[in-house]
Amino acid sequence: MDTVERITTGPRTLPGGAPAARFTASVLVHEPGRLLVTTTTLGPGEDPYLDDPGGDAAPVFPPACALEAVAQGWAALTGHDGPPVIEAVEFGQPLVVPRDRVVELRLTAVAGAHPSTATVTLRSAYLGDEVERVRARLRHRGAGGVRDRMPVVWHPAATVPVPTALPVPPARHPEQPPLAINTAREVYDTLVRRDRRLHRLLRYREITTSGCVAELAGASAMWWFGAAPPEPLILGDPGLRDALLHAVQAWAPDAVLQPLGVDRIWLAGAGPYEQVTLYALRRERDGDVHRFDLEAVAGGRVVERWTGLRLRLVPAGRPPGPWPAQVFGPYLHRRLRELAGFDAAAVLEPGLRRERRREHTALAVSRLLGARTTVRYRPDGRPELGGGRCVSAAHGGAYTMAVVSGTPVGCDLEPVARREHAEWRRLLGGHLALADLIAAETGEPLSTAATRVWSALESLHKVGVTAVTPLTYARHTPDRWVLLTAGRWRVATCVVALRGAPAELSVAVASAG
Known part of the structure; x- marks a missing residue:
């Protein structure tokens, strides 16, 4: 008959002679080669990484520590001391650790069919509730007839390389000039x-x-x-x-x-x-x-x-920004797909010099499509690309924005400027009523809403829509997006704050509905 050990006191030596670790020090049940149940407590005083979560945030048990815990359970049960292969990991709800109390963790490791495999679960007990925080299968490399070869290094296709202020070269396009951005x-x-x-x-x-x-x-x-x-x-x-x-x-x-x-x-x-x-x-x-x-x-x-x-x-439920400019392109790409069903690559490039706008446009487009991309210009000054791709570019404040799509697209970028109602009426004419409606619906200042309308009209102009085409309000979102329509065209607008920019920016992208 197999021996079942039940121990409820401090550290001990585990199978294979390895010392007990952080999450396996107190053993409740041990059936050698079959089952191991351990317990420990978790709290800011015991675990320094929980001491200072920053701001008003509550301490949260990191997934990285949960993985270490299940690995320690596997090692204690099987006697292996090298890193295992971890499979079928399922994380439960994040574990928030109260500042004034400790949380009990219970680790259960159950042996698999092969001697070096196990299924391990980590649960937390607090105020009578026991919740599973992570479950995983772990095995020694090569166990169960599975060969674990060194993976081949792959590199994702870069779309927006981000050079930094640190003395290291950019990852792609080394012939492009470095940009001065935040560290x-x-x-x-x-x-x-x-x-x-x-x-x-x-x-x-x-x-x-x-x-x-x-x-x-x-x-x-x-x-x-x-x-x-x-x-x-x-x-x-x-x-x-x-x-x-x-x-x-x-x-x-x-x-x-x-x-x-x-x-x-x-x-x-x-x-x-x-x-x-x-x-x-x-x-x-x-x-x-x-x-x-x-x-x-x-x-x-x-x-x-x-x-x-x-x-x-x-x-997160908060307005966008203030962000570094380099994260805005991926954000814009994702939100355009979610809100307007429009698939377009986008980039926001800092460091605009107005006398070199075309050079900045070429640089921005090359961030999206590669260093050898050629941007041509029509007689009216609009940029063009080959290969059935459509491009639009805009310059505003200290930034250049480029948007590339497989269908016609227009974009605009405008710093939000404070102007009196009469001045906006002179600039927008009959479209001022739309700005008033947006301000009423969103609660934002008239100058912000009017800048949206101005940038929307500019984006439509770039796809050939005249100013007399009715532009109407569709809806808005909590993260400061306003969607507009003009006939078969849809215009998605957002207002974003960027690190180091003196004013917010209104961005508009027009696409065919």
Whole structure:
């Protein structure tokens, strides 16, 4: 008959002679080779990464720590000490840790058919409720007849490379001039608004409509647990893994990306790594759930790969901005598809010099389509592309915007300017009534609504719609989008604040309905 051990006191040695770790120190049930149940408590006083969530935010147990917990449960049950392959990961609701109380965590590892495989669950108990926070299957590499080869490095197709103020070259188009933008840390803080433990980002190489490429500092920058890890970490530095997840936030600056699950996580080893390059690529979308693949590369080789990371896009419920200009293009692309069903690549390029508008337009379009793209101009000054692609460009404030689509498109960009009612009447004529209606519907100042109408009329002019065509209000959204119609044309307008810009910008994109 197998021995069942029940222990409710402190640390002990686990199977294979390995010392007990953070999440396996107190064992409740142990059936060797079959079942392991452990318990621990979680609180800001015990776990430094929960001490300072920043602002008024409540401490949240990071998914990176949940993965480390299930890996420790697998290692304790099977006796393996190397990083496992983690599959079929399902994350439950985020675990918010009260500031004044501790939360009990219960880890259950059940052996699979193969001796080095297990299914592990992590639950939390608080005020009598027990909730599953994560479930995963883990196995030793090669277990069950599955060969785990080193993945091949891939790079997402860049659409908007983002040079930075740091002394590193841009990832693509090296012949293009560097741009003066905020440092990577300012970008990261603006987008994520998290505490100091997340400051691993060195720079974004690219922020695209399908993902991002980012450089992250490794364990030499900071341990989550102080100057050195106080215990065995099966998966290595959780701070770096958490930064991998949060760096993807640049792809959707207007929302929170909630992890739902992962098909498979493969690790070459536990590190540490001095510097890691993250490649994040969105593969598909199902409603508000987006599926990404992630690769972390260090020293020229893949050290970690996430396949099928599912992220739910949860709107943050706040107006857009203030953002770095480089995140606006991917945001505009996604919101145009969601609101108007219009698929168009977009980029917002800072550093406008008015006497060189055509050069700035060519640079912006090359960010979208490649350095060898040629922009031609019609006699009336409108830009054109070959290959059945349509392009529109606009210049406003210190920025150039370019939009490229497979169907006719017009765009405009205007700084929001404060003017008196009489001056707007002179500029807009009969369209001032539409501005008054938008101001009444949205609650925004007349000058903001009137600038929307002005930019909408300019975007329609670029697709050949005359000013006498009726322009009507359709609807607006909480994140400051107003949708208009003009015959068969639809115009999506938004107002956004950008870092360093003296005024908000009104953006309008016209497309055929």
